Amino acid sequence: MTKLLTALKSLRLQLSGKRFIAVLAIVLVLAPVSAQAIGLGDIVSLIKTITGTLQDAVGTVLSEIQGIQTTINNYRQQIIWPLNELNRARGFVSATRARYSGLMSQIQSIKNNSASLVNPKQLESLLRGGQAGGIPQFQQFYTRVYAAVPEANAARPIHRDMMDIDDALAMDALKTTVVSDQTTAQLLTLADSLEQQSASAAPGSAPLLAAQARVTDLLAQAQMAKMLAAELRQEAAKLAHQNALLKQSATATRNLQNQMQQILKHP
Amino acid sequence: MKLPANSWTLLRNIVLLALALAVVVLILPGKARSQLGLDPCCAIISAGLDTISGLLKSVVAKPLASIQQIEQQASDFERQVVWPAAAINQARSMAVQAEGQFVQMRQVFQLPVSSATLPTPQQLEQSLLSRNPGAVAQISNDYSALYGPITAQTDAPQPIRDLVDMTDAAAQAAMKRAVEIDALADLELQAAEQINQQLQTAAPGSADILEAQTSAWLVRANAYTQSAMAELIRVRSIELANEGARLKFSTSHTGTLHSTGGQVLQQGVQ
Numbered sequence: 001m002t003k004l005l006t007a008l009k010s011l012r013l014q015l016s017g018k019r020f021i022a023v024l025a026i027v028l029v030l031a032p033v034s035a036q037a038i039g040l041g042d043i044v045s046l047i048k049t050i051t052g053t054l055q056d057a058v059g060t061v062l063s064e065i066q067g068i069q070t071t072i073n074n075y076r077q078q079i080i081w082p083l084n085e086l087n088r089a090r091g092f093v094s095a096t097r098a099r100y101s102g103l104m105s106q107i108q109s110i111k112n113n114s115a116s117l118v119n120p121k122q123l124e125s126l127l128r129g130g131q132a133g134g135i136p137q138f139q140q141f142y143t144r145v146y147a148a149v150p151e152a153n154a155a156r157p158i159h160r161d162m163m164d165i166d167d168a169l170a171m172d173a174l175k176t177t178v179v180s181d182q183t184t185a186q187l188l189t190l191a192d193s194l195e196q197q198s199a200s201a202a203p204g205s206a207p208l209l210a211a212q213a214r215v216t217d218l219l220a221q222a223q224m225a226k227m228l229a230a231e232l233r234q235e236a237a238k239l240a241h242q243n244a245l246l247k248q249s250a251t252a253t254r255n256l257q258n259q260m261q262q263i264l265k266h267p
Numbered sequence: 268m269k270l271p272a273n274s275w276t277l278l279r280n281i282v283l284l285a286l287a288l289a290v291v292v293l294i295l296p297g298k299a300r301s302q303l304g305l306d307p308c309c310a311i312i313s314a315g316l317d318t319i320s321g322l323l324k325s326v327v328a329k330p331l332a333s334i335q336q337i338e339q340q341a342s343d344f345e346r347q348v349v350w351p352a353a354a355i356n357q358a359r360s361m362a363v364q365a366e367g368q369f370v371q372m373r374q375v376f377q378l379p380v381s382s383a384t385l386p387t388p389q390q391l392e393q394s395l396l397s398r399n400p401g402a403v404a405q406i407s408n409d410y411s412a413l414y415g416p417i418t419a420q421t422d423a424p425q426p427i428r429d430l431v432d433m434t435d436a437a438a439q440a441a442m443k444r445a446v447e448i449d450a451l452a453d454l455e456l457q458a459a460e461q462i463n464q465q466l467q468t469a470a471p472g473s474a475d476i477l478e479a480q481t482s483a484w485l486v487r488a489n490a491y492t493q494s495a496m497a498e499l500i501r502v503r504s505i506e507l508a509n510e511g512a513r514l515k516f517s518t519s520h521t522g523t524l525h526s527t528g529g530q531v532l533q534q535g536v537q
Contacts, residue, residue: 051319066337165391168381168384186368190368205354208471211481212365215463215481216459219455222488228492235503243431246431
């Protein structure tokens with residue numbers, strides 16, 4: 001009988017349920033009478049084995065699984081995502097927003113316009129308006145304050161060209177600042193929306209908002225690079241201007257020397 | 268979480284064995300039962316099967332019901348607290364809203380800002396504002412056309428020519444860098460828009476991947492900004508160096524003037 005049980009156990013591991021039943025039924029039906037004449041003790045022993053397996057192997061494992069499931073569940077609900085902490089974080093976002101956003105908007109909206117005369121006032125208003133729509137008027141207002149490039153007969157061509165490029169790069173940079181101010185306002189709106197969304201976000205939706213914030217940050221960096229490019233152009237033009245003056249000065253000095261020598265040669 | 272596969276197989280086999288045994292015993296005719304020797308002990312077998320059934324109820328079914336309850340609770344918690352669909356959709360709609368803003372900002376930055384009025388400055392300005400790295404090669408010509416070529420050998424001493432050349436080089440390099448930075452910024456803006464479009468359909472699990480990619484782009488953007496900053500510092504350093512050189516040349520010229528003046532005066536006295 002022990003051998004039969006061992007064989008059954010090994011069969012149990014190797015055969016699937018339906019096959020096992022079929023094999024068992026066939027064995028019982030086809031077995032010779034002498035072989036089927038199992039004693040009462042054997043049956044009791046078989047039942048004891050089954051109950052023992054149910055109690056020890058199955059019951060213990062199931063209890064352990066139940067314990068593990070409970071632990072994991074509690075860990076998730078009490079340590080990783082405790083509801084009170086989630087609500088507290090949301091409350092913190094709302095409180096921070098309420099505390100700072102108003103103040104920051106007020107500071108940002110302070111007007112720094114300082115010009116007092118008509119023409120500078122107009123130009124300054126355009127400069128600080130943060131409206132790219134005003135860009136076409138720029139040339140007109142700029143020229144009223146900084147004057148136009150002299151006529152062809154009023155200055156040397158190189159000086160006219162230098163004045164024109166100086167004006168152009170100054171205006172380009174000023175226009176870029178207007179564009180930048182407009183996009184800054186849009187970035188601030190986006191940042192505000194993101195913070196507002198964070199106040200009602202779930203742990204599962206927060207990564208989406210974080211990714212969105214990073215993308216917006218990338219956009220802001222790109223715009224910052226454009227501002228930096230404008231500054232580079234400006235500084236380069238300034239340097240080029242100084243250098244051009246040095247070149248002209250060298251040529252002028254050489255001409256002066258030549259003329260002096262001619263004068264000294266022919267008194 | 269699920270039961271380990273081995274436990275399920277073991278449990279299933281035991282239950283099937285018990286059921287098969289019961290079925291065989293019930294189906295077998297009386298004689299066969301006698302052959303098995305079951306007749307005298309039906310009560311014992313029945314008690315045994317009752318015990319098995321009781322055990323299945325208490326040891327197996329009860330923990331399974333409890334596990335099912337825990338699973339349900341965990342599922343509800345995750346759906347309602349951790350990953351609520353409404354919050355996820357709301358976050359996605361934020362990306363849709365941002366797209367409009369992104370497009371607007373890109374368009375505003377593409378507005379023409381050119382302002383030069385004369386042909387030569389216009390040519391240089393066009394190259395400078397082109398945002399086209401292909402135009403970089405053109406800048407040196409445009410620059411020389413406007414600011415003049417390097418001073419002729421006969422027009423200035425070598426130290427002055429070196430200074431002029433160095434200064435022109437720094438100014439031109441900065442202008443070229445500005446064009447490159449503009450082009451890179453355009454690419455960053457395009458990438459930002461594309462990542463944002465991906466975000467509109469992203470899942471909480473894939474959002475982390477997109478965030479990681481955006482972080483990489485940010486590192487890149489910071490690196491480009493840093494290189495532009497370095498160019499700016501170079502321009503300002505050259506400017507400062509020029510100031511110093513002028514002072515040095517001026518000192519040298521003053522010394523020459525002193526000695527020449529002294530010689531002239533001495534000749535006059537003699």
